Amino acid sequence: FNGIKTHDARLDVPVFDNDQDMDALAHRVEAKLKADGLGWGFLLAGHGLYVWGGDTQETLRHLDAFDYLFTLMLKLKGIPA
Numbered sequence: 001f002n003g004i005k006t007h008d009a010r011l012d013v014p015v016f017d018n019d020q021d022m023d024a025l026a027h028r029v030e031a032k033l034k035a036d037g038l039g040w041g042f043l044l045a046g047h048g049l050y051v052w053g054g055d056t057q058e059t060l061r062h063l064d065a066f067d068y069l070f071t072l073m074l075k076l077k078g079i080p081a
Contacts, residue, residue: 001040014042
C-alpha cells in the first residue's frame with residue numbers, strides 16, 4: 001500500500017452496512033472519512049470492496065494487496081476462500 005514502508009504495520013479496513021438509502025450510506029461513509037479517514041478502501045457489507053489509489057496502476061496494486069490480505073486472513077481463521 002502506498003506509504004507503508006514496513007511489514008510491521010496495522011491496516012484497519014472500515015466495514016459499512018449496505019443501505020438502499022444511498023443518502024444515508026453516503027453520510028455514514030463521509031462521517032468516517034472526516035473523522036478517521038478511509039485509508040485505501042472500505043468494505044460494503046453484502047456488496048464488496050471499494051478501493052482507490054493515485055492512479056489506475058496504484059489502485060490495481062491496492063486491490064491486489066487487499067485480495068491477498070483478505071484471503072490470508074480467511075486461511076488463518078480456517079475459513080475456506
